[in-house]
Amino acid sequence: MNAVLLLVGLLVLSYLGSFLVTGRTVRGAGLPSGVEYVALGFVLGPRVLDLVGGDMLASFEPVVQVALGWLAFAVGLDFGYAGDKRVRGGSLAIGTMGSLITGGAVGVAVWFALPRLQPNLAPSDRLLLAGGIGAACSETTRHAVRWVVERMNARGPLADRLNEIAHTDDLLPLLTIAILFALSPTPDVHVREPLRDWPLITIGIGLLLGAGASLLVRSDLRLDETWAVLFGVTLIAIGTTARLAISTLTASFFLGIAMAALSRHGAELRAMVAPTERPVLLPALLLAGAHLDFVASPKLPWIAAVAIVARLAGKVVVGWLLYVSSKPARRAGPLVGLSLMSSGALAISIGLAFALRFPGPIGDTVLVVAAVSATFGEFVGPARLRRSLQAAGEIDNGAAQSPPPARVTA
Amino acid sequence: MTAVASPASRGFVHHVTHVVLLVAFTALIFYVTRAVPEVHGTLWTIASIGFLLVAGTLTSEILAPLGLPHLTGYLIAGIAAGPHMLRLVDEHTVKSMSPVNTLSLALIALSGGAELDLSALKQGAKSLAWAMVIQCVLVVIVLTGVFVAARPLLPFARALPVTQVIAVGLLWGALGVTRSPSATLGILSQTRAHGPLARFTLGFVMVSDIVVVVLIATVLGCTRPLLDPSAAFSAQAFVQLGHELFGSIALGTTLGLVIAVYLRVVNRQMLVVLLVLGFGVSTVLDYLQFDALLTFMVAGFIVRNMSNQGHRFIEYIEQTGTVVYVVFFATAGADLDVPLLRLMWPVALLMAGSRAGVTWLGSVVAGRIAKDSPVIRKWGWSGLVSQAGLALGLSVVIAKDFPSFGPAFRSLAVATIALNEMIGPILFKLALDRSGETSHVAVPSLSSLRPPPLDH
Numbered sequence: 132m133n134a135v136l137l138l139v140g141l142l143v144l145s146y147l148g149s150f151l152v153t154g155r156t157v158r159g160a161g162l163p164s165g166v167e168y169v170a171l172g173f174v175l176g177p178r179v180l181d182l183v184g185g186d187m188l189a190s191f192e193p194v195v196q197v198a199l200g201w202l203a204f205a206v207g208l209d210f211g212y213a214g215d216k217r218v219r220g221g222s223l224a225i226g227t228m229g230s231l232i233t234g235g236a237v238g239v240a241v242w243f244a245l246p247r248l249q250p251n252l253a254p255s256d257r258l259l260l261a262g263g264i265g266a267a268c269s270e271t272t273r274h275a276v277r278w279v280v281e282r283m284n285a286r287g288p289l290a291d292r293l294n295e296i297a298h299t300d301d302l303l304p305l306l307t308i309a310i311l312f313a314l315s316p317t318p319d320v321h322v323r324e325p326l327r328d329w330p331l332i333t334i335g336i337g338l339l340l341g342a343g344a345s346l347l348v349r350s351d352l353r354l355d356e357t358w359a360v361l362f363g364v365t366l367i368a369i370g371t372t373a374r375l376a377i378s379t380l381t382a383s384f385f386l387g388i389a390m391a392a393l394s395r396h397g398a399e400l401r402a403m404v405a406p407t408e409r410p411v412l413l414p415a416l417l418l419a420g421a422h423l424d425f426v427a428s429p430k431l432p433w434i435a436a437v438a439i440v441a442r443l444a445g446k447v448v449v450g451w452l453l454y455v456s457s458k459p460a461r462r463a464g465p466l467v468g469l470s471l472m473s474s475g476a477l478a479i480s481i482g483l484a485f486a487l488r489f490p491g492p493i494g495d496t497v498l499v500v501a502a503v504s505a506t507f508g509e510f511v512g513p514a515r516l517r518r519s520l521q522a523a524g525e526i527d528n529g530a531a532q533s534p535p536p537a538r539v540t541a
Numbered sequence: 542m543t544a545v546a547s548p549a550s551r552g553f554v555h556h557v558t559h560v561v562l563l564v565a566f567t568a569l570i571f572y573v574t575r576a577v578p579e580v581h582g583t584l585w586t587i588a589s590i591g592f593l594l595v596a597g598t599l600t601s602e603i604l605a606p607l608g609l610p611h612l613t614g615y616l617i618a619g620i621a622a623g624p625h626m627l628r629l630v631d632e633h634t635v636k637s638m639s640p641v642n643t644l645s646l647a648l649i650a651l652s653g654g655a656e657l658d659l660s661a662l663k664q665g666a667k668s669l670a671w672a673m674v675i676q677c678v679l680v681v682i683v684l685t686g687v688f689v690a691a692r693p694l695l696p697f698a699r700a701l702p703v704t705q706v707i708a709v710g711l712l713w714g715a716l717g718v719t720r721s722p723s724a725t726l727g728i729l730s731q732t733r734a735h736g737p738l739a740r741f742t743l744g745f746v747m748v749s750d751i752v753v754v755v756l757i758a759t760v761l762g763c764t765r766p767l768l769d770p771s772a773a774f775s776a777q778a779f780v781q782l783g784h785e786l787f788g789s790i791a792l793g794t795t796l797g798l799v800i801a802v803y804l805r806v807v808n809r810q811m812l813v814v815l816l817v818l819g820f821g822v823s824t825v826l827d828y829l830q831f832d833a834l835l836t837f838m839v840a841g842f843i844v845r846n847m848s849n850q851g852h853r854f855i856e857y858i859e860q861t862g863t864v865v866y867v868v869f870f871a872t873a874g875a876d877l878d879v880p881l882l883r884l885m886w887p888v889a890l891l892m893a894g895s896r897a898g899v900t901w902l903g904s905v906v907a908g909r910i911a912k913d914s915p916v917i918r919k920w921g922w923s924g925l926v927s928q929a930g931l932a933l934g935l936s937v938v939i940a941k942d943f944p945s946f947g948p949a950f951r952s953l954a955v956a957t958i959a960l961n962e963m964i965g966p967i968l969f970k971l972a973l974d975r976s977g978e979t980s981h982v983a984v985p986s987l988s989s990l991r992p993p994p995l996d997h
Contacts, residue, residue: 142813142816142820143817192584193584193586193587196584197587336569339565339569340569343562343565343566346558346562347558347559347562347598349558350555350558350559351986351988353863353985353986354860354984354986354987355859355861355863355864356598356863357986357987358860358863359594359595359597359863359864360595360598362591362594362864363590363591363593363598364595365591366588366590366591366592366594367588367591367592367595368591369584369587369588369591370584370585370586370587370588370589370591370592371569371570373584373587373588374585374588375576375577396987396988399987410813
């Protein structure tokens with residue numbers, strides 16, 4: 132396929148995706164995680180139809196990096212906010228702890244399973260693989276909770292709490308990949324910094340660029356100049372981190388956090404950026420699908436199974452903590468944590484970032500496990516969430532018969 | 542009581558902040574390019590575009606108190622970041638930005654066409670027609686004369702016989718007729734100027750795009766036998782030209798109608814549609830060997846004048862304004878051959894000065910004949926000095942067609958165009974400011990944006 136045709140195809144996909152943002156045309160279409168686009172990408176990719184070949188994927192790496200960076204920026208800008216409200220401290224604590232417990236459970240499980248599944252794996256690769264899978268499996272997609280909440284017209288404290296948790300569990304996985312990327316420096320980088328400094332440099336680049344951009348937008352630039360600054364600093368973050376071989380996702384995420392925190396126009400910036408998220412996401416998911424290689428490792432199914440079981444266990448523990456600490460959650464029962472099983476955009480973005488940074492079995496395995504985990508989450512998360520909300524008495528059964536339009540962002 | 546900063550001190554603080562941020566962003570990119578020096582991949586193109594966006598915006602804001610146009614800031618940022626100064630953006634990266642430039646050019650041309658109002662064009666038709674004829678004739682004749690007179694200063698022309706010098710001079714003269722639609726639109730986008738001068742300049746520059754293409758083809762056809770004795774006059778070039786012109790106009794008309802229907806029926810996500818058109822249609826045009834500038838210009842013109850969607854369309858395109866112009870002009874700045882300009886600046890200055898002079902003379906003469914309004918008679922020439930992509934493209938064609946003197950001819954052209962590219966926008970903005978056409982209406986900023994409820 133011609134590169135321009137593919138680019139135009141991706142733009143058309145963005146166009147269709149943008150309709151899903153407001154949902155006027157395609158009411159309620161699409162899955163919360165967007166795995167259907169990953170599947171489409173896989174079918175079009177080099178392993179099946181080969182319409183998007185390996186060379187083409189390589190030439191589209193910049194497009195993927197930009198998409199991932201922009202998504203992480205949007206997630207950072209929105210971090211700690213659910214809609215136009217700041218999330219409560221308790222939700223932030225549970226969200227952060229939840230991602231630590233889930234990601235930690237998955238990482239530890241994979242770490243201990245790997246010597247049996249892949250005995251010849253080098254210790255550094257074992258750490259990368261376990262850490263990468265842990266990071267990719269730790270989050271709950273922000274979209275999933277809203278997807279169910281809006282379809283079922285759910286309103287109540289549990290729906291709010293779960294929505295807030297889903298909005299606050301992105302920090303740890305992105306910190307983890309900053310550390311993991313630093314563990315494997317590339318020979319191109321001439322600066323010799325201690326390994327411990329690279330994650331700080333990654334975060335520092337994001338925070339510094341975000342602080343600079345906040346100062347800039349403070350000076351009342353025109354709207355189109357504000358767009359130029361937003362694009363500009365994000366592209367600088369993406370390009371510099373890619374050149375230094377550190378985590379683009381982490382730097383862009385912290386760029387967004389810094390802008391939201393330091394700019395007095397945080398709400399306006401979120402309103403500007405939010406509609407761009409879905410149109411950027413769909414092409415990224417499609418290209419992620421095209422990168423999937425299910426035979427990257429002979430024991431890949433087992434690794435994926437271990438990761439998913441550990442993720443289930445982790446979410447159960449998180450749910451139990453929620454059950455113990457939150458009154459509304461008690462009515463939903465101790466398995467309320469399974470409501471948070473859906474993963475999506477960020478998980479697949481982490482997997483794709485790994486696949487690009489560590490081409491070969493390590494990166495490919497992380498990406499495949501992220502995609503499989505997101506697919507599995509589709510079967511468990513929304514259904515369990517619906518049951519939890521019903522148990523909590525937060526679903527209007529009359530409205531649930533006729534779902535409202537899904538007004539979604541990833 | 543809370544102390545409130547005065548607008549002046551707030552402005553000063555903003556400017557200091559912009560300078561500090563520009564230094565900080567430059568330092569970051571400088572550090573990264575030195576830390577990882579040998580990476581020239583497309584990923585660095587991303588950072589380069591980002592840096593040019595930020596640096597161009599900041600430089601333009603820093604220079605604004607001097608009355609300089611934003612375009613000048615973008616150009617200076619590009620020159621400073623480019624391969625001949627700080628080397629933050631290397632030659633490979635500049636070349637790899639060409640798809641982004643193609644897209645920018647498509648959007649600029651669409652915007653230019655959409656700004657052309659048929660009724661205003663009809664009103665000013667007499668003025669435009671006289672100006673076009675006189676500018677073309679005078680510029681070609683005078684610049685040919687200047688070129689022939691400057692022969693002793695031009696090493697590549699010294700060895701040529703007189704007839705060939707005249708032929709090369711004619712090519713030089715024809716090149717001098719080219720204007721810069723992108724610079725004109727960039728200045729109009731910044732100043733949001735409305736009035737006879739803005740209308741006249743826009744109409745002239747857009748129409749001259751067609752005239753120049755025809756003129757250059759004619760001059761090339763006539764001079765080829767003089768410059769290459771083995772070549773004969775051939776009408777084939779005119780057949781190709783007809784194919785290019787009529788094909789571009791036909792495709793542009795179709796495209797314009799499609800856009801108008803889309804705006805009327807769907808009217809959503811126009812920016813994504815513009816991106817698809819910019820990349821997709823540009824590729825098709827390249828394959829068909831049609832003129833992209835003309836095609837998109839005609840499309841914009843059709844939307845504006847053959848439908849009632851023109852204003853809506855302009856609003857959409859204006860949203861891309863700064864991003865498109867910064868990328869386009871900062872890249873042009875980075876692409877500027879500074880060493881060549883340093884080497885050839887005396888001759889280039891002579892050529893650029895004589896072109897500006899004859900443009901002024903042509904404007905005065907045409908203004909008197911057409912009985913133009915005083916503002917056009919006084920400032921009509923100012924928007925016609927800029928030159929950019931079209932002239933550079935034609936110089937490449939000449940360099941390829943005449944390998945014996947073409948490369949040296951192109952070097953002179955590049956140096957002269959560089960001067961026109963830097964001086965032209967300053968002159969045009971000055972004229973718009975002095976003639977009172979620059980808009981002082983506040984433009985939407987982040988503060989004026991009332992945050993809508995988020996989609997959560």
